[in-house]
Amino acid sequence: MSLGLTLPKAELHLHIEGTMEPELVxxxxxxxxxxxxxxxVDDLRRRYVFDDLQSFLDLYYLAMAVxxxxxxxxxxxxxxxxxxxEQGVRHAEIFFDPQAHVSxxxxxxxxxxxxxxxxxxxxxxxxxxTRLIACFLRDxxxxxxxxxxxxxxxxxxxxxxxxxxxAEVGHPPQLFKPVFTRARDAGLHxxxxxxxxxxxxxxxxxxxxxxVERVDHGIRSVEDGxxxxxxxxxxxxxxxxxxxxxxLRCVPELSQHPLPRLLDAxxxxxxxxxxxxxxxxxxxxxxxxxxxxxxxxxLRQFAADSFRASFLPEEERAALI
Ligand code: HPA
Ligand code: ZN
Numbered sequence: 421m422s423l424g425l426t427l428p429k430a431e432l433h434l435h436i437e438g439t440m441e442p443e444l445v446x447x448x449x450x451x452x453x454x455x456x457x458x459x460x461v462d463d464l465r466r467r468y469v470f471d472d473l474q475s476f477l478d479l480y481y482l483a484m485a486v487x488x489x490x491x492x493x494x495x496x497x498x499x500x501x502x503x504x505x506e507q508g509v510r511h512a513e514i515f516f517d518p519q520a521h522v523s524x525x526x527x528x529x530x531x532x533x534x535x536x537x538x539x540x541x542x543x544x545x546x547x548x549x550t551r552l553i554a555c556f557l558r559d560x561x562x563x564x565x566x567x568x569x570x571x572x573x574x575x576x577x578x579x580x581x582x583x584x585x586x587a588e589v590g591h592p593p594q595l596f597k598p599v600f601t602r603a604r605d606a607g608l609h610x611x612x613x614x615x616x617x618x619x620x621x622x623x624x625x626x627x628x629x630x631x632v633e634r635v636d637h638g639i640r641s642v643e644d645g646x647x648x649x650x651x652x653x654x655x656x657x658x659x660x661x662x663x664x665x666x667x668l669r670c671v672p673e674l675s676q677h678p679l680p681r682l683l684d685a686x687x688x689x690x691x692x693x694x695x696x697x698x699x700x701x702x703x704x705x706x707x708x709x710x711x712x713x714x715x716x717x718x719l720r721q722f723a724a725d726s727f728r729a730s731f732l733p734e735e736e737r738a739a740l741i
Contacts, residue, residue, distance in 0.1 A: 424708035431692055432513045436500060472669055479698070510549070514550060553611065558584050580731060582600070582609075584613055612635065614638060615641050624644075627651075649685070651687045657689070658687060662710060
């Protein structure tokens with residue numbers, strides 16, 4: 421089997437809702453009596469052609485309508501972990517979008533208990549240690565993020581960090597300083613999507629104003645030499661998602677991806693899948709896609725750095741590298 425699939429690795433940028441394969445969308449729709457605006461699995465799959473981030477998000481939020489019960493979230497997470505195990509994943513830090521479910525009338529307790537039912541024994545069942553990160557939907561604004569933070573309080577035992585995702589342009593990180601400050605004060609890890617479609621300035625805001633420990637995507641950092649130097653000096657990891665960037669047309673094609681320029685600047689880069697059901701590949705396929713252009717030693721570096729960039733304690737990281 422190819423090196424990209426077998427290398428032991430951590431996945432650090434993965435939206436659990438974006439792992440829902442069309443077959444599971446249909447089976448959950450049937451189980452929950454949810455009507456879908458697609459006739460068949462193939463019909464749905466044919467819609468997986470995107471012009472930009474928003475065109476993807478429209479379908480992503482639509483398909484989520486089938487997720488109603490704790491069992492649905494457990495089944496979704498079990499399916500991801502089974503797939504990830506086949507691709508060498510040994511540790512996964514998993515995003516979910518509380519507001520996208522609560523706004524549809526699904527109680528947060530159903531979502532969190534369903535996810536944690538699967539994650540609780542992930543190491544024993546799948547050989548994968550896990551962390552859970554709750555993301556705020558930036559296009560719902562900073563006030564709703566604060567309200568969501570309050571509703572997360574009873575669940576903080578199960579939540580390791582917070583993130584920031586959804587439509588980026590026009591929703592700069594600095595607006596979310598109050599909620600990020602509270603989360604940091606509560607001892608949670610903090611990450612944010614920045615520099616996917618948005619400018620390099622959003623990456624500056626994520627590190628300087630929000631104090632993030634990792635930047636999700638961050639690819640537009642290549643437009644700012646001083647930023648590259650800062651990221652490299654601080655060893656702030658970027659969780660890069662190559663197939664996602666091509667599918668969402670943030671990058672015209674893989675051969676033009678800024679990844680080599682990030683590496684040349686000395687930035688710590690990890691490789692991830694983002695929303696694998698929608699973007700044509702899990703983390704292993706992202707590694708495989710890069711394999712032609714990069715030496716095996718670089719792939720090994722990505723895999724080792726994925727553990728270094730994780731929120732695992734030092735001893736556990738060292739044991740995995
Ligand atoms: N960007 C922003 N928000 C998201 C993404 C993404 O790639 N995937 C799921 N929510
Ligand atoms: Zn993402």
